[in-house]
Amino acid sequence: MITINNLSKQYNGTKVLDIESLEIPKGQAIGLVGNNGAGKTTLFSLLLDLIQPSSGHIVSNDVRIDQSEDWKPFTSAFIDESFLIGYLTPEEYFYFIGELRGQNKADIDALIASYSDFFNGEAVGQKKYLRDLSKGNQKKVGIVAALIGKPQVVILDEPFANLDPSTQIRLKKIIKDLANDPEVTVLVSSHDLIHVTEVAQRVVLLEKGRVVKDIEKSSATFKELEDYFIGISEIHAPVATVLTEEEE
Numbered sequence: 001m002i003t004i005n006n007l008s009k010q011y012n013g014t015k016v017l018d019i020e021s022l023e024i025p026k027g028q029a030i031g032l033v034g035n036n037g038a039g040k041t042t043l044f045s046l047l048l049d050l051i052q053p054s055s056g057h058i059v060s061n062d063v064r065i066d067q068s069e070d071w072k073p074f075t076s077a078f079i080d081e082s083f084l085i086g087y088l089t090p091e092e093y094f095y096f097i098g099e100l101r102g103q104n105k106a107d108i109d110a111l112i113a114s115y116s117d118f119f120n121g122e123a124v125g126q127k128k129y130l131r132d133l134s135k136g137n138q139k140k141v142g143i144v145a146a147l148i149g150k151p152q153v154v155i156l157d158e159p160f161a162n163l164d165p166s167t168q169i170r171l172k173k174i175i176k177d178l179a180n181d182p183e184v185t186v187l188v189s190s191h192d193l194i195h196v197t198e199v200a201q202r203v204v205l206l207e208k209g210r211v212v213k214d215i216e217k218s219s220a221t222f223k224e225l226e227d228y229f230i231g232i233s234e235i236h237a238p239v240a241t242v243l244t245e246e247e248e
């Protein structure tokens, strides 16, 4: 269970995140949506103690994130390529993360084999350094690394971006399988409403750092989200100026 209480983050006096209260029970897959700058990555960064809250706090499985390191053994994430180590091959990186998470080489070899479809003959077995992989293949490595050691909280920031359509379909299955485990909480952000509504049981919509919708997924969720974003784009669309003949 993740509990967020009066959480805010400010930069130069501007609040970029302001969440009074949000509870995410164990075993739930949450999709986080919102336009650019809505605060999705800020929330994930706070969940991973990468930045300090301006006020409030997050408790994850009874551990206060900003006061203890005890959440680290059961939490994993892939936010961006800064999580990778450029001078390692994917296999070396997986073994390294495996050691941190109490997995031996055989465990990791089995994990790599189980994701061979997802890697699709690329990324692993190429003797390439992570820094030399394409953005999409780096992302695949980061996502699989986040699954090492059966973490109970998995955070993926825009995991579908940069992935080819086949890999997106495979990733949806991976996330759905993860979310079927009642012990695992998955948080996924995405700009793709179709993907989010497919993999998540609940969708939280942020706008300017605030939760403006918190929806248990149903067959109406995609339409509700789509209507919301259509409404936002119409509010911000430039108003056409009709010039009279004299003005022209």
Ligand SMILES: Nc1ncnc2c1ncn2[C@@H]1O[C@H](COP(=O)(O)OP(=O)(O)OP(=O)(O)O)[C@@H](O)[C@H]1O
Pocket: 011, 016, 034, 035, 036, 037, 038, 039, 040, 041, 042, 043
């Ligand atoms: N270090 C920082 N200094 C100043 N402002 C910041 C900093 N980090 C983030 N912000 C601001 O916080 C706001 C929220 O950013 P955030 O990256 O969380 O949004 P997001 O929802 O993940 O956006 P996107 O969909 O574009 O990735 C933005 O206005 C951003 O400019």
